[in-house]
Amino acid sequence: MPTLDINKKRLTRVTCSQHITPYLRQEVAALGFEIQDEDFAGVHIGATLDDCMRLNLHLRTALHVMWLLKRFRCPSPKALYTHVASFAWEELIPNDSFFTVTSTVDNPKITNSMYPNLVLKDAIVDRIQKHTGARPDSGSDRSKIVIHLYWKDDRAWIYLNTNGRRLANRGYRKMPHAAPMQETLAAAVLLAAGYDGTTPLVNPMCGSGTLAIEAALIATGRAPGLLRTQYSFMHTKLHDENAWRTIRNEARKQGRSQLPPPIVASDIDPHALVAARKNALTAGVEQLIEFVECDFAETPLPDQPGIVILNPEYGERLGEMESLEPTYARLGDFFKQSCPGWKGYVFTGNRELSKRIGLRASRRIPFMNAKIECRLLEYELYQGSLER
Numbered sequence: 001m002p003t004l005d006i007n008k009k010r011l012t013r014v015t016c017s018q019h020i021t022p023y024l025r026q027e028v029a030a031l032g033f034e035i036q037d038e039d040f041a042g043v044h045i046g047a048t049l050d051d052c053m054r055l056n057l058h059l060r061t062a063l064h065v066m067w068l069l070k071r072f073r074c075p076s077p078k079a080l081y082t083h084v085a086s087f088a089w090e091e092l093i094p095n096d097s098f099f100t101v102t103s104t105v106d107n108p109k110i111t112n113s114m115y116p117n118l119v120l121k122d123a124i125v126d127r128i129q130k131h132t133g134a135r136p137d138s139g140s141d142r143s144k145i146v147i148h149l150y151w152k153d154d155r156a157w158i159y160l161n162t163n164g165r166r167l168a169n170r171g172y173r174k175m176p177h178a179a180p181m182q183e184t185l186a187a188a189v190l191l192a193a194g195y196d197g198t199t200p201l202v203n204p205m206c207g208s209g210t211l212a213i214e215a216a217l218i219a220t221g222r223a224p225g226l227l228r229t230q231y232s233f234m235h236t237k238l239h240d241e242n243a244w245r246t247i248r249n250e251a252r253k254q255g256r257s258q259l260p261p262p263i264v265a266s267d268i269d270p271h272a273l274v275a276a277r278k279n280a281l282t283a284g285v286e287q288l289i290e291f292v293e294c295d296f297a298e299t300p301l302p303d304q305p306g307i308v309i310l311n312p313e314y315g316e317r318l319g320e321m322e323s324l325e326p327t328y329a330r331l332g333d334f335f336k337q338s339c340p341g342w343k344g345y346v347f348t349g350n351r352e353l354s355k356r357i358g359l360r361a362s363r364r365i366p367f368m369n370a371k372i373e374c375r376l377l378e379y380e381l382y383q384g385s386l387e388r
């Protein structure tokens with residue numbers, strides 16, 4: 001009798017970057033899951049392994065889908081070893097497979113952050129060797145099975161990280177260009193701007209095209225996970241290839257077939273446009289995006305108003321900031337002169353530069369880009385009511 005019933009709902013932690021939980025919560029709820037708990041880095045739900053496959057395919061803003069295998073009191077590394085070694089890893093990890101362990105440890109007694117990983121890995125390998133005679137390989141490569149430990153004070157949770165590498169790695173960004181936005185962040189920014197694919201979207205300063213590509217995926221209802229070929233769950237003994245094929249086919253059928261309203265992406269740098277086009281082609285949405293090489297202020301706007309969204313550079317060094325000031329001032333002029341009736345958004349990590357836009361933001365939505373506090377600034381660009 002196997003210990004792990006894949007059809008039983010197990011506590012599942014879906015993680016995201018800081019400030020993204022509100023958008024992740026909406027996405028998870030829209031897929032029919034009841035949110036049991038949430039914090040700054042994700043939500044908790046009950047999910048079967050099939051549910052985890054669905055979550056991996058559909059979620060645009062999640063980083064990881066962690067399926068709880070075991071939780072226990074863990075006052076010491078010895079307790080960690082004993083509890084982990086009592087779990088039936090031989091039912092999860094094939095002898096000839098490869099796994100890696102990751103951890104988040106918040107325990108004042110543990111000063112060497114690598115030590116829990118070592119204990120976890122040894123306990124898993126020793127258990128499998130005792131029951132099968134074979135020792136599976138392990139290392140730092142996250143392309144196969146990933147087991148995650150969360151250890152806080154004297155409590156520990158062991159998860160199967162069902163995706164492995166972050167879900168932000170959709171697989172379409174072959175050419176990153178300069179300072180690209182993480183794909184999951186771009187999706188969250190679009191959702192925060194209220195983009196649902198029913199109005200035009202214009203993205204001057206598109207760089208490698210992440211915002212425009214994520215917009216095209218939203219507008220066509222395409223599950224972002226369909227672009228990816230590797231997930232951790234596929235390498236486990238629990239994997240049911242037929243169920244996975246059915247779930248993927250269902251996701252394909254859910255996509256919208258009609259053409260979405262225009263999506264325009266422009267950049268002044270021809271290399272950025274080469275990257276953006278190539279990435280869009282890989283994502284299968286190149287035909288839905290009009291690419292234009294121009295200064296942001298010359299970007300052609302469709303007749304029907306919609307959302308215009310820019311992610312300008314925001315410079316970390318003083319010299320860079322000074323040289324960016326005129327660009328931010330011109331952004332305000334562009335919004336005022338060319339975009340009445342549109343909703344304007346600027347994503348920036350520089351508060352001082354954002355003041356140069358010279359317009360009053362109706363919302364300032366917080367985000368983190370890597371370690372930088374950023375804001376998505378929203379401007380209601382009504383005709384004739386723009387204040388400086």
Ligand SMILES: C[S@@+](CC[C@H](N)C(=O)[O-])C[C@H]1O[C@@H](n2cnc3c(N)ncnc32)[C@H](O)[C@@H]1O
Pocket residue numbers: 176177178179180181182204205206207208209210211266267268269272294295296297311312313314327
């Ligand atoms: C921070 S990057 C955008 C990154 C993008 N969000 C991504 O995910 O790849 C800023 C982009 O603005 C472009 N840019 C800078 N000045 C510009 C201008 N005056 N007009 C148009 N594009 C400009 C740069 O070439 C660069 O690609």
